[in-house]
Amino acid sequence: MRKADLILCLCVLTLGFAIYxxxxxxxVNPTVKITCENKIVLEKALRSLPERFTLNTSSGxxxxxxxxxxxxIISAPCPDKLCSKQGSINSLNQSIVCVPGKLLITLLSAxxxxxxxxxxx
Amino acid sequence: xxTKLLIILVIITFIIVGCASSDVKYETKHFAMDTIxxxxxxxxxxxxxxxxxxxxxxxxxxxxxxxxxxxxxxxGSVFRLNQSHSEEQFSPSPLLWHLLCYNQYKPYAQxxxxxxxxxxxxxxxxxxxxxPSPQELQTALxxxxxxxxxxxxxxxxxxxxxxxxxxxxxATAKGYGVDLIADSLMTSDVISSALINGGGxxxxxxxxxxxxxxxxxxxxxxxxxxxxxxxxxxxxxxxxTSGDYQxxxxxDNQRFHHLLSPIxxxxxxxxxxxxxVAPTALEADYNSTLLFLSEEKFVQQYxxxxxxxxxxxxxxxxxxxxxxxxKDSWKKLSxxxx
Numbered sequence: 001m002r003k004a005d006l007i008l009c010l011c012v013l014t015l016g017f018a019i020y021x022x023x024x025x026x027x028v029n030p031t032v033k034i035t036c037e038n039k040i041v042l043e044k045a046l047r048s049l050p051e052r053f054t055l056n057t058s059s060g061x062x063x064x065x066x067x068x069x070x071x072x073i074i075s076a077p078c079p080d081k082l083c084s085k086q087g088s089i090n091s092l093n094q095s096i097v098c099v100p101g102k103l104l105i106t107l108l109s110a111x112x113x114x115x116x117x118x119x120x121x
Numbered sequence: 122x123x124t125k126l127l128i129i130l131v132i133i134t135f136i137i138v139g140c141a142s143s144d145v146k147y148e149t150k151h152f153a154m155d156t157i158x159x160x161x162x163x164x165x166x167x168x169x170x171x172x173x174x175x176x177x178x179x180x181x182x183x184x185x186x187x188x189x190x191x192x193x194x195x196x197g198s199v200f201r202l203n204q205s206h207s208e209e210q211f212s213p214s215p216l217l218w219h220l221l222c223y224n225q226y227k228p229y230a231q232x233x234x235x236x237x238x239x240x241x242x243x244x245x246x247x248x249x250x251x252x253p254s255p256q257e258l259q260t261a262l263x264x265x266x267x268x269x270x271x272x273x274x275x276x277x278x279x280x281x282x283x284x285x286x287x288x289x290x291x292a293t294a295k296g297y298g299v300d301l302i303a304d305s306l307m308t309s310d311v312i313s314s315a316l317i318n319g320g321g322x323x324x325x326x327x328x329x330x331x332x333x334x335x336x337x338x339x340x341x342x343x344x345x346x347x348x349x350x351x352x353x354x355x356x357x358x359x360x361x362t363s364g365d366y367q368x369x370x371x372x373d374n375q376r377f378h379h380l381l382s383p384i385x386x387x388x389x390x391x392x393x394x395x396x397x398v399a400p401t402a403l404e405a406d407y408n409s410t411l412l413f414l415s416e417e418k419f420v421q422q423y424x425x426x427x428x429x430x431x432x433x434x435x436x437x438x439x440x441x442x443x444x445x446x447x448k449d450s451w452k453k454l455s456x457x458x459x
Contacts, residue, residue, distance in 0.1 A: 120339055120361065121362065
């Protein structure tokens, strides 16, 4: 191995490490979109929802828990409970899928007007 | 030679990566002045952020105590001032003194801190959902007036010439409190940026997390779950709103809100809301009230003379006027989003 190879090797390693250290971009004020049997049942800014909310679907009741930038299922009517075991999602276009319940939860970028830091009333 | 170059390269890369790593975010909510004070701060160390924010909150709480006219806030508070005898030389706390001077030396009659008796009268009628009679209004106005409050600069004391005159600092206390928090956080080196929201009186420090604009949404005056538009704030700027929808009641199919004319004693109905952007939260708070109570001709002339202020005015018919200074940062949402 020549010296130049060593330099190249170290540069690639350093760069890789740098990318690993860079902050993981979270979604800013995301909108949560929930579809059940391919019909939209909820599409709202996450921050406008209560900390806990429920969804009545044909297969049963789902209970969700959210923060301003993440959401998770804490209780589901499906037999395998894989959806609630997945935990929370917090980055753009990430999804939680419940196949038995035909439920799909996706985080989308903020709609115009939802993307703000505070509101003056 | 090459080894040295390599080492330097590695060091530089690590420095760049070190700079790029994101600050931590610390958010806290605190109840004071009948509202929620929400502080969001960014910095490198969460424990240090928590400490700085807590110490800033204490300053806000000290002001809340000094300006609460319904609960005794101790020596030098406005509660004690409102109980002082006429001709007594009352020594207000430094925070209260500052706020009294700020209001009292403004040349505008529209914002009047001596209207305590008038707002008490409206508060009483609000609970009964009735309207004050002209005689009641005249009686209340009779004990109000800027001339009934005398400030003595030499002794830093204040005197009420009429014991029935009550000081009400509702128009500026929150704004000043937000500035106290902001000033305290700005002097700290652990905070890189922050947003302070004192019940709709907002001030920002730095750029959000170092790299983006703070975007503030403005509530729709008639559809309270909707946003009318957004405003971008520059580092250090503040924003406040005065609106007829904030505190009101309906009697005889009419809306009676809390922003009163010191001349007629009645709510002023030029606009649905006035939003002001200013260099400090105190100025934003004061000027949003001042402009809400003023006719549009005054508003436009005032903004021409005060270049550091910007305003968005929602007229009573719902049309919107935006000052030149805010044309770039104001963004109205399209009708279908409403």
